[in-house]
Amino acid sequence: xxxxxxxxxxxxxxxxxxxxxxxxxxxxxxxxxxxxxxxxxxxxxxxxxxxxxxxxxxxxxxxxxxxxxxxxxxxxxxxxxxxxxxxxxxxxxxxxxxxxxxxxxxxxxxxxxxxxxxxxxxxxxxxxxxxxxxxxxxxxxxxxxxxxxxxxxxxxxxxxxxxxxxxxxxxxxxxxxxxxxxxxxxxxxxxxxxxxxxxxxxxxxxxxxxxxxxxxxxxxxxxxxxxxxxxxxxxxxxxxxxxxxxxxxxxxxxxxxxxxxxxxxx
Amino acid sequence: xxxxxxxxxxxxxxxxxxxxxxxxxxxxxxxxxxxxxxxxxxxxxxxxxxxxxxxxxxxxxxxxxxxxxxxxxxxxxxxxxxxxxxxxxxxxxxxxxxxxxxxxxxxxxxxxxxxxxxxxxxxxxxxxxxxxxxxxxxxxxxxxxxxxxxxxxxxxxxxxxxxxxxxxxxxxxxxxxxxxxxxxxxxxxxxxxxxxxxxxxxxxxxxxxxxxxxxxxxxxxxxxxxxxxxxxxxxxxxxxxxxxxxxxxxxxxxxxxxxxxxxxxxxxxxxxxxxxxxxxxxxxxxxxxxxxxxxxxxxxxxxxxxxxxxxxxxxxxxxxxxxxxxxxxxxxxxxxxxxxxxxxxxxxxxxxxxxxxxxxxxxxxxxxxxx
Amino acid sequence: xxxxxxxxxxxxxxxxxxxxxxxxxxxxxxxxxxxxxxxxxxxxxxxxxxxxxxxxxxxxxxxxxxxxxxxxxxxxxxxxxxxxxxxxxxxxxxxxxxxxxxxxxxxxxxxxxxxxx
Numbered sequence: 001x002x003x004x005x006x007x008x009x010x011x012x013x014x015x016x017x018x019x020x021x022x023x024x025x026x027x028x029x030x031x032x033x034x035x036x037x038x039x040x041x042x043x044x045x046x047x048x049x050x051x052x053x054x055x056x057x058x059x060x061x062x063x064x065x066x067x068x069x070x071x072x073x074x075x076x077x078x079x080x081x082x083x084x085x086x087x088x089x090x091x092x093x094x095x096x097x098x099x100x101x102x103x104x105x106x107x108x109x110x111x112x113x114x115x116x117x118x119x120x121x122x123x124x125x126x127x128x129x130x131x132x133x134x135x136x137x138x139x140x141x142x143x144x145x146x147x148x149x150x151x152x153x154x155x156x157x158x159x160x161x162x163x164x165x166x167x168x169x170x171x172x173x174x175x176x177x178x179x180x181x182x183x184x185x186x187x188x189x190x191x192x193x194x195x196x197x198x199x200x201x202x203x204x205x206x207x208x209x210x211x212x213x214x215x216x217x218x219x220x221x222x223x224x225x226x227x228x229x230x231x232x233x234x235x236x237x238x239x240x241x242x243x244x245x246x247x248x249x250x251x252x253x254x255x256x257x258x259x260x261x262x263x264x265x266x
Numbered sequence: 267x268x269x270x271x272x273x274x275x276x277x278x279x280x281x282x283x284x285x286x287x288x289x290x291x292x293x294x295x296x297x298x299x300x301x302x303x304x305x306x307x308x309x310x311x312x313x314x315x316x317x318x319x320x321x322x323x324x325x326x327x328x329x330x331x332x333x334x335x336x337x338x339x340x341x342x343x344x345x346x347x348x349x350x351x352x353x354x355x356x357x358x359x360x361x362x363x364x365x366x367x368x369x370x371x372x373x374x375x376x377x378x379x380x381x382x383x384x385x386x387x388x389x390x391x392x393x394x395x396x397x398x399x400x401x402x403x404x405x406x407x408x409x410x411x412x413x414x415x416x417x418x419x420x421x422x423x424x425x426x427x428x429x430x431x432x433x434x435x436x437x438x439x440x441x442x443x444x445x446x447x448x449x450x451x452x453x454x455x456x457x458x459x460x461x462x463x464x465x466x467x468x469x470x471x472x473x474x475x476x477x478x479x480x481x482x483x484x485x486x487x488x489x490x491x492x493x494x495x496x497x498x499x500x501x502x503x504x505x506x507x508x509x510x511x512x513x514x515x516x517x518x519x520x521x522x523x524x525x526x527x528x529x530x531x532x533x534x535x536x537x538x539x540x541x542x543x544x545x546x547x548x549x550x551x552x553x554x555x556x557x558x559x560x561x562x563x564x565x566x567x568x569x570x571x572x573x574x575x576x577x578x579x580x581x582x583x584x585x586x587x588x589x590x591x592x593x594x595x596x597x598x599x600x601x602x603x604x605x606x607x608x609x610x611x612x613x614x615x616x617x618x619x620x621x622x623x624x625x626x627x628x629x630x631x632x633x634x635x636x637x
Numbered sequence: 638x639x640x641x642x643x644x645x646x647x648x649x650x651x652x653x654x655x656x657x658x659x660x661x662x663x664x665x666x667x668x669x670x671x672x673x674x675x676x677x678x679x680x681x682x683x684x685x686x687x688x689x690x691x692x693x694x695x696x697x698x699x700x701x702x703x704x705x706x707x708x709x710x711x712x713x714x715x716x717x718x719x720x721x722x723x724x725x726x727x728x729x730x731x732x733x734x735x736x737x738x739x740x741x742x743x744x745x746x747x748x749x750x751x752x753x754x
Binding site: 467469 | 643647650651653654655657659661701702732734735736737738740753
């Protein structure tokens with residue numbers, strides 16, 4: 001596999017039926033190469049008592065995962081081993097830090113005149129002071145995964161994810177997702193606005209979302225749109241300055257849309 | 267039109283229902299003069315009473331009241347019905363006469379809304395002009411002009427906030443220069459135009475008024491007037507199958523429930539709800555509550571309630587869910603079959619099989635509502 | 638079938654005498670009764686009329702209790718194309734309430750970006 005090709009691969013982890021990405025570089029690559037934003041879902045260690053800003057891992061929706069699997073660029077991390085080299089580095093770091101702390105304590109005691117300039121630190125002085133045993137080690141942002149497996153649509157793990165109730169997967173939504181991606185929209189979950197997806201014309205950091213998409217069937221009686229709901233969506237769209245769009249798939253597989261908005265008179 | 271809640275309204279809309287009641291002064295039995303006063307008052311009020319129930323036409327599944335005095339009567343006594351060419355109160359005749367015949371009169375809510383919408387469109391075009399200017403100045407890096415533009419923008423936003431309180435004076439409403447053909451056809455003479463507007467009653471309102479004996483409705487098939495039970499059966503059958511979840515039966519149940527609690531109940535379709543409740547009526551204050559009917563077997567997810575709540579919240583109303591517990595099919599069927607055209611109590615026996623529970627639904631945000 | 642002749646009549650009345658539309662007529666497109674007409678010209682602050690609204694619009698009268706599917710909406714677009722010769726970019730649903738209120742909602746064929754408000 002050439003280096004170029006490898007550059008576009010996305011490695012994901014599936015933990016507890018959740019699709020997660022822990023590596024920051026991978027998250028950036030995902031955003032830049034594929035226009036997939038995902039949702040950050042980890043507590044930010046710098047500010048743990050709030051929820052508005054979160055950190056790694058990035059969580060992907062089932063549709064985002066399938067999109068990547070469909071393109072053939074999705075690799076699952078299996079048998080995650082901590083790099084042996086990494087472990088050695090970690091232990092060395094610890095030892096170096098202890099040495100440094102010891103030198104610092106010695107210096108401090110000498111400065112305060114408790115120890116004479118030539119004296120050495122006795123073990124009892126060193127061991128008793130627990131506070132000064134705090135050690136700071138830099139941990140890595142990403143681990144070097146050694147085992148990954150290319151995912152395809154027929155894999156058991158994919159089929160299992162599709163049947164999880166929490167993912168609420170329907171093929172129709174996936175087809176509409178793919179069509180929207182083809183039209184260069186950036187897609188995020190739309191639960192907040194009463195829809196299935198919300199769409200941005202470009203990166204969400206630079207633009208407001210413009211569409212709320214609700215996926216429905218072409219002619220399934222149970223799925224028929226209640227006109228009161230249509231009025232609801234039309235009003236919702238107007239109040240948040242977005243277009244409310246019904247997405248559907250015809251029998252021939254073609255995806256089409258109907259946008260609903262208040263006419264402005266009456 | 268006087269502003270909402272004014273004392274003019276309090277004097278005009280005294281009676282909450284189109285039912286004439288005779289209020290007699292206190293009778294002091296041993297005082298003959300008191301007898302005279304009471305009898306005089308009785309006779310005087312009896313003479314003023316409406317002689318017979320109002321005729322309501324029922325055609326094409328629509329309940330219509332055509333004659334102007336009757337339309338006004340039903341509106342003034344409880345705000346029943348809706349003028350089909352107006353926002354609520356049937357004011358089309360006044361507005362159109364003003365528009366085509368250039369007569370005078372007090373401004374109606376429709377004209378106020380039209381003017382406000384026009385001002386909002388104007389604001390948008392002005393703002394677009396400012397936006398375009400801003401873009402050119404930014405490209406030229408003309409700081410001087412940009413500053414001047416900022417102050418213009420401030421003035422514009424101030425103007426915008428005033429729009430919602432604007433009440434145009436009569437001179438601001440100019441009639442159309444070129445009259446449409448459709449309008450020319452309306453004019454009969456210098457002082458009259460064709461009457462196109464009628465008052466339409468909701469089916470639930472019609473049944474309610476029939477129960478009060480304020481109206482009478484002729485059955486187009488038989489030629490005689492509907493009894494309440496007959497109308498009830500007809501409207502329920504028209505709506506679909508006769509099951510405990512029948513659309514008309516639940517609608518009437520909820521309507522009757524809130525009406526009997528004293529609310530003025532109107533349709534809530536515009537706010538994606540079933541009904542909206544006014545404490546006194548539309549001319550007094552905006553509606554406080556938006557009712558959504560929920561059947562006990564209905565399963566809807568959270569987003570459904572969330573989106574209705576959002577829309578209702580924007581118009582500053584409180585969302586209320588009215589839960590309807592329907593009887594089992596066999597019990598219902600028995601009661602339905604027992605309905606008798608001339609026995610009103612059979613209809614109420616059916617309605618009594620239902621249970622109503624209501625909860626008010628308000629969104630709570632933990633980060634915002636911190637004490 | 639979404640609309641009926643009576644419903645179309647109600648929407649016709651509402652458009653002509655309440656919303657002041659011009660050249661309004663009820664046409665039969667396939668199974669549906671469609672009301673077609675032109676909205677009144679928008680007036681600006683000087684009460685000058687902008688003659689931009691010569692476009693004919695197609696209103697589909699529906700009762701608020703009706704349920705529509707995407708297929709039905711598509712068929713309305715096609716029915717209008719078959720009768721009028723031109724597939725409209727949007728149709729307007731004239732939703733009729735039990736008290737005679739009519740609210741109008743545009744249905745565009747395809748994705749329409751939001752209007753700047």
